[in-house]
Amino acid sequence: xxxxxxxxxxxxxxxxxxxxxxxxxPCPNCGASGAKPHLLDVAWTAPKLKGxxxxxxxxxxxxxxxFYPPLDVPNYHDPDVMDWGWxxxxxxxxxGLVPITETIGRIARPAGTRxxxxxxxxxxxxxxxxxxxxxxxxxxxxxxxARLGTADLSITINxxxxxxxxxxxxxxxxxxxxxxxxxxxxxxDLLAAIRARLNPGGLLLPDRDQPAPPARPRxxxxxxxxxxxxxxxxxxxxxxxxxxR
Numbered sequence: 001x002x003x004x005x006x007x008x009x010x011x012x013x014x015x016x017x018x019x020x021x022x023x024x025x026p027c028p029n030c031g032a033s034g035a036k037p038h039l040l041d042v043a044w045t046a047p048k049l050k051g052x053x054x055x056x057x058x059x060x061x062x063x064x065x066x067f068y069p070p071l072d073v074p075n076y077h078d079p080d081v082m083d084w085g086w087x088x089x090x091x092x093x094x095x096g097l098v099p100i101t102e103t104i105g106r107i108a109r110p111a112g113t114r115x116x117x118x119x120x121x122x123x124x125x126x127x128x129x130x131x132x133x134x135x136x137x138x139x140x141x142x143x144x145x146a147r148l149g150t151a152d153l154s155i156t157i158n159x160x161x162x163x164x165x166x167x168x169x170x171x172x173x174x175x176x177x178x179x180x181x182x183x184x185x186x187x188x189d190l191l192a193a194i195r196a197r198l199n200p201g202g203l204l205l206p207d208r209d210q211p212a213p214p215a216r217p218r219x220x221x222x223x224x225x226x227x228x229x230x231x232x233x234x235x236x237x238x239x240x241x242x243x244x245r
Contacts, residue, residue: 014041014054015216023058028070029187032062039066040216070185076142100125100178105133107174107203112136116172116197118162119180123149130155135174140165163193172197176205 020038027036036058045052055068104125111134117126120139123146129135139146139157142165146157158165162177175194181187194204 011042011044014043016041020056023056023069025070027060027063027065028067028185029060029065030063031188032060034061036060042068073183073185076144097124101128101132103178103205104129104176107205109133109135109173109203114170114173114199116140116166116175118175118177118194119183120157120176121145121149123153123155123157125176125178126155126157127153138166162190163197166197170197171199172202173199174203174205178205181206 016038022035022037024035026033039057039059041054041056043052043054057066057068059066101124105128113133113135115126115129115135115137117123117129117137117139118141120126120141121143123139123141126137126139127149130137137155139149139155140160140162141157142160147159149155150157163169175198177190177194181190184190191206198204
């Protein structure tokens, strides 16, 4: 019986075989000028993007940041966000409750701490800070998922973008902005705005640990008898031994 073929991966990393044109504009992270080498491409598909898309990733020699070309900020108010079922996946699986609560729970601040979460999504982290830690919390997020969390969890999430969505210009003891920087056009401006809203001695929680920058996989070949070994042409110098030694 023929088994059904698995669907193609939704996300693929493509390493170019030939040198590609670099990115010549300033780095969106540090502002450095000069050429930024083309590192790889990322291709993906989505339920309503059957043809998929493909974007290059560049590497800044000055700050080592890996980045896509300056992005167009998506419309997070788009009703398609809910139509795709992202909120159901996020609530049931994608939110990562352990990393969210574990990170916030390590912050040794007393009850009553003023807490702002930028890009809080459905609001699990905000809900934990308010009801488990006794903090005074506010969330900011433009997505329909945030409006759903506001109703389900009975928490306050302002619809919009920071800092405009915090019109009181209040100061905060802790500000969380996890997995946010990669979604904005000018990360440095965001960080400056956050710093301006922190109380003296305040704490910024910018993100969870990030993996090491991607590296091109080593080419492998299968020996006729024995396990896979690195291709001889890619062995390190000290691993190459003359037959008479």
